[in-house]
Amino acid sequence: MGLPGRVALSFTREATSARRAVVSALKDVKRVIPGASLIEISPDFVGLTEVAERVGVSRQNMRKLMLAYPESFPAPVHEGSAALWHLLPVLQWLENRGGYTIKQRLLEVAHIAMQVNLAKEAGYIERPLQREVQALLA
DSSP: OOSTTOOOOOOOOOOSSHHHHHHHHHHHHHHHSTTOOOOOOSSSEEOHHHHHHHHTSOHHHHHHHHHHOTTTSOOOSBOSSSOBEEHHHHHHHHHHHSSOOOOHHHHHHHHHHHHHHHHHHHTTSOHHHHHHHHHHHO
């Protein structure tokens, strides 16, 4: 990764599900590098360019869709000079819209990556605040 103390790992695994593959990879890393801490599982946080590459369309096509359907296109999780989305909602939006073939395996991997990343981040939330916010969002 070019940063002291950080390493990026890439896995290709055979498993009965994306969940089993990811959990297996996490367990293996913890066994080999006990002090390791997870920063992010990919593919999850993506820009329009990465979504376009995974779906097989141009970035311009993705941008046109985002601008043409602001009321239904998934909201980014970060907006700024570079906007980021969770990959799964964008893939689901494209699939539901029709005209796009999204591989089931990609949907599964995007789903588990998002779930793991959300679970990791949820660990930082203080329980009383978590209950209060969940009540407001219900």
